[in-house]
Amino acid sequence: LQKELLKYKQEARNLQGIKDALQQRLIQQDASVLQLKQELLRANMDKEELHNQNVDLQRKVDERNRLLAEYKKELCQKDRHLQQHQTKLDEMLRQLSEANYQQVDLERELEHREALLAHCMKREAEE
DSSP: OHHHHHHHHHHHHHHHHHHHHHHHHHHHHHHHHHHHHHHHHHHHHHHHHHHHHHHHHHHHHHHHHHHHHHHHHHHHHHHHHHHHHHHHHHHHHHHHHHHHHHHHHHHHHHHHHHHHHHHHHHHHHHO
16 A cells, blocks of 8 residues: 555656646746737737728828819819910900001001192192
């Protein structure tokens, strides 16, 4: 019985050593799991922050696209107005050119009539 008791005590010590080693390993694994959970939490927070930044950037892109569309629309309207004004300007320049030609013709006619009038007055004076 003494031998058997020593054998069982030795077996109990061995089992206690295995148990202690397993508990130590379990503590290490729990620490690793805790560390992994913390890293996962940080990663999720970083992911959430990146998602929020992405949403913010997308909102800014949408706003800039909206402004760009408005600017393009305004630019098209201004181009149309510019084209209309250019057409009016071309018409006015044409009319001005015609008026200048008419003015030159009228000045020639006036000079001719003044010459005739002077000639008539000279003839009348001679008579």
